[in-house]
Amino acid sequence: MLKKIIFQFLALSFIFTYNAQSAESGGMPQLNPEFWISQIFWLVLTFGLLFIILSKFILPKISNNLETRKSQILENIETADKQREETEKKVKEFDKIINDTKVEAKNFFNSERQKVLDDINNKRLSLEKDIEKEIIKADEEIDQLKKTSQEKVIKIAIETSSDLVKQLIGEDINKSSLSAIVEDLSKKEMEKHNGI
Amino acid sequence: MAANPMYQFNVYRIGPEIKISNIDISFTNASLFMVISSLAILIIFNLGTKRSIIPNKIQLLAELSYSFISKMISDTAGSKARPYFSFIFSLFMFVLFCNMFGMIPYSFTVTSHIIVTFVLAAFIFIGVTIIGFIKHGLGYLKLFVPSGVPMVLLPLIVVIEIISYLSRPISLSVRLFANMMAGHTMMKVFGGFVVSLGIVGGWLPLGFSVALTGLEILVAFLQAYVFAILTCIYLNDALNLHH
Numbered sequence: 001m002l003k004k005i006i007f008q009f010l011a012l013s014f015i016f017t018y019n020a021q022s023a024e025s026g027g028m029p030q031l032n033p034e035f036w037i038s039q040i041f042w043l044v045l046t047f048g049l050l051f052i053i054l055s056k057f058i059l060p061k062i063s064n065n066l067e068t069r070k071s072q073i074l075e076n077i078e079t080a081d082k083q084r085e086e087t088e089k090k091v092k093e094f095d096k097i098i099n100d101t102k103v104e105a106k107n108f109f110n111s112e113r114q115k116v117l118d119d120i121n122n123k124r125l126s127l128e129k130d131i132e133k134e135i136i137k138a139d140e141e142i143d144q145l146k147k148t149s150q151e152k153v154i155k156i157a158i159e160t161s162s163d164l165v166k167q168l169i170g171e172d173i174n175k176s177s178l179s180a181i182v183e184d185l186s187k188k189e190m191e192k193h194n195g196i
Numbered sequence: 197m198a199a200n201p202m203y204q205f206n207v208y209r210i211g212p213e214i215k216i217s218n219i220d221i222s223f224t225n226a227s228l229f230m231v232i233s234s235l236a237i238l239i240i241f242n243l244g245t246k247r248s249i250i251p252n253k254i255q256l257l258a259e260l261s262y263s264f265i266s267k268m269i270s271d272t273a274g275s276k277a278r279p280y281f282s283f284i285f286s287l288f289m290f291v292l293f294c295n296m297f298g299m300i301p302y303s304f305t306v307t308s309h310i311i312v313t314f315v316l317a318a319f320i321f322i323g324v325t326i327i328g329f330i331k332h333g334l335g336y337l338k339l340f341v342p343s344g345v346p347m348v349l350l351p352l353i354v355v356i357e358i359i360s361y362l363s364r365p366i367s368l369s370v371r372l373f374a375n376m377m378a379g380h381t382m383m384k385v386f387g388g389f390v391v392s393l394g395i396v397g398g399w400l401p402l403g404f405s406v407a408l409t410g411l412e413i414l415v416a417f418l419q420a421y422v423f424a425i426l427t428c429i430y431l432n433d434a435l436n437l438h439h
Binding site: 028032035054061063072 | 202203205206207209219220221222223224226227230231233234237238241242244245247249251255258259262263281282283285286289290306308309310311312315316373377
């Protein structure tokens with residue numbers, strides 16, 4: 001139904017417009033030569049001016065702009081390349097410096113350690129020597145003390161024994177004989193003590 | 197009156213009648229739109245000449261058009277056509293802007309008049325022929341004698357070649373004129389349907405009208421491109437004689 005109405009409308013409108021158009025003066029205005037000369041004149045004038053202004057003033061500027069941009073871009077790329085190379089060089093140098101310092105630090109550390117170890121060794125050696133000397137000295141002293149103490153013990157023993165004898169008997173006895181007895185006894189005792 | 201689809205192509209006088217020794221060169225609506233198109237081109241491309249390394253939008257437009265036409269010329273006519281760049285650029289832009297301004301409702305399409313397109317085409321034809329004779333002398337006539345054609349057929353071929361060469365300005369001008377006129381007439385007819393069918397039945401032709409507008413904008417660009425590229429091809433024949 002709706003389709004039919006639309007179709008009728010279309011058909012009617014076509015008839016109406018056709019009538020309206022045919023009622024007016026037909027033909028193409030393009031083929032009316034009344035304004036041909038005027039159109040040619042204005043076309044030549046406007047297009048000529050457009051061509052002259054574009055070719056003399058505007059297009060050279062645009063092409064110039066494009067050229068400068070091109071060259072600028074090339075230049076920038078060149079400088080960027082150069083800078084990149086420089087950076088690479090710098091990075092290499094930096095790496096080299098770091099490596100060198102590392103090696104140096106290692107060497108330094110090693111040598112210092114060696115030094116310290118040597119020092120410690122030396123000190124230990126000298127200390128050991130000193131200790132040995134001290135020990136020897138002490139041994140000697142001990143020996144001497146042993147000897148002197150024996151004599152002193154003997155002397156004391158003689159004196160105490162003479163005193164004892166004096167108090168027991170009430171008279172002095174020959175010291176030399178006493179000492180001989182004491183010495184003999186002490187020797188025996190010493191031998192027994194020393195395990196000889 | 198306004199329902200006549202051909203009415204939009206009427207040329208009428210704007211302002212006083214100007215006559216130089218009995219020749220009428222009055223300023224008409226056609227002249228007005230030629231002036232408007234030229235001014236628009238000049239303004240847009242003049243704004244596009246700012247010297248900045250990073251272009252703004254108008255500069256980008258101008259530079260892209262420049263490279264587009266530059267590429268078109270070097271592709272079709274080679275590097276020898278470089279001196280004619282400005283002319284082809286102006287031609288393309290003029291035709292394009294006239295076509296595009298014609299797409300504005302109630303405006304006038306300069307290129308829908310056979311006399312305008314014919315003058316452009318005739319100028320190109322004459323110019324290309326002169327360039328051909330300057331570059332190759334009488335050797336340019338070899339254009340009409342294709343190589344590798346049997347002697348028997350040669351008279352016929354030469355006649356055909358000459359006719360095809362002479363018909364170049366006509367085909368070039370009629371192509372542009374007919375396209376513009378047909379498109380605008382069709383749009384006008386559908387617009388008339390919209391009015392006469394009113395609110396009930398007018399939607400269908402309105403849709404057609406909208407679709408046609410898009411198509412016509414495409415045609416407006418395409419015809420300007422075709423006009424320019426055919427000029428390049430004719431120029432190529434004149435500059436690099438292949439036959």
